[in-house]
Amino acid sequence: MSGGPLVDARPTVSPLPVEPLFQEPVPAPLVPDDWLDQLAAGLTHTGWMSLDVRERLGDELIAALRQEVTTLHLTEAMKAAGIGRGADHMRDRSVRRDRIAWLQGLTVPQATLFDFLEDIRNGLNARLFLGLRRFEAHYATYEPGDFYRKHIDSFAGRASRVVSLVLYLNEDWAAEDGGMLQVFNRDNHDEIVGRVLPEAGRMALFMSEETPHEVMIAQRTRYSLACWFRQDEVPIPL
Numbered sequence: 001m002s003g004g005p006l007v008d009a010r011p012t013v014s015p016l017p018v019e020p021l022f023q024e025p026v027p028a029p030l031v032p033d034d035w036l037d038q039l040a041a042g043l044t045h046t047g048w049m050s051l052d053v054r055e056r057l058g059d060e061l062i063a064a065l066r067q068e069v070t071t072l073h074l075t076e077a078m079k080a081a082g083i084g085r086g087a088d089h090m091r092d093r094s095v096r097r098d099r100i101a102w103l104q105g106l107t108v109p110q111a112t113l114f115d116f117l118e119d120i121r122n123g124l125n126a127r128l129f130l131g132l133r134r135f136e137a138h139y140a141t142y143e144p145g146d147f148y149r150k151h152i153d154s155f156a157g158r159a160s161r162v163v164s165l166v167l168y169l170n171e172d173w174a175a176e177d178g179g180m181l182q183v184f185n186r187d188n189h190d191e192i193v194g195r196v197l198p199e200a201g202r203m204a205l206f207m208s209e210e211t212p213h214e215v216m217i218a219q220r221t222r223y224s225l226a227c228w229f230r231q232d233e234v235p236i237p238l
């Protein structure tokens, strides 16, 4: 072959100022029957609960998930969140201001977390006969000033999102940092029944179709992971 010298035309990319994604194995969380009984009882009795899963998930897994979301945030991989799906999808900054990235379960921490979520899915099905067929999960970041106004994750009768789970990832979150999850009574949507501090290892679990909730204005960057257990095999709009 003739011609001039081969030139590598790829642009020079300077390395990102972040740690590489965590790929070491992390210990798998244990999901015992009595713990699943507690989740099922909370969902049945009041429709929602907040619990501490720091020890169950382990500091390594929580730190690895936090590292992923902070990296995604720095690399601008998080996209402005919308409301609704498909043709109904809207971006309304007066309703929600967070940014999200869907998890694919392909990194070690995500695969470990997906096993945990799958155990919860099966455990809830065995106890509550909810017919949960799959789950979806995204990371979310709220910058200072961001919020998510009072809403419900799924409309009754759609059988799409049935159970919502949120896992918080920030270390040392103080009340002054705002960003609380505020949960309302399923029978009286004006009555606040709980507030959850978005601190690493804290988890909120609630029935998607009947639990109004709101993310108060964050004063600090807030990192979380939200998951929905769904009855549909193929996505249908929320």
Ligand SMILES: O=C(O)CCC(=O)C(=O)O
Residues within 6 Å of the ligand: 140, 148, 153, 166, 180, 181, 213, 214, 215, 224, 226
């Ligand atoms: O992050 C939270 O506390 C709740 C987020 C939420 O309500 C949602 O993404 O639908």
Ligand SMILES: [Fe+2]
Residues within 6 Å of the ligand: 151, 152, 153, 213
């Ligand atoms: Fe929500």
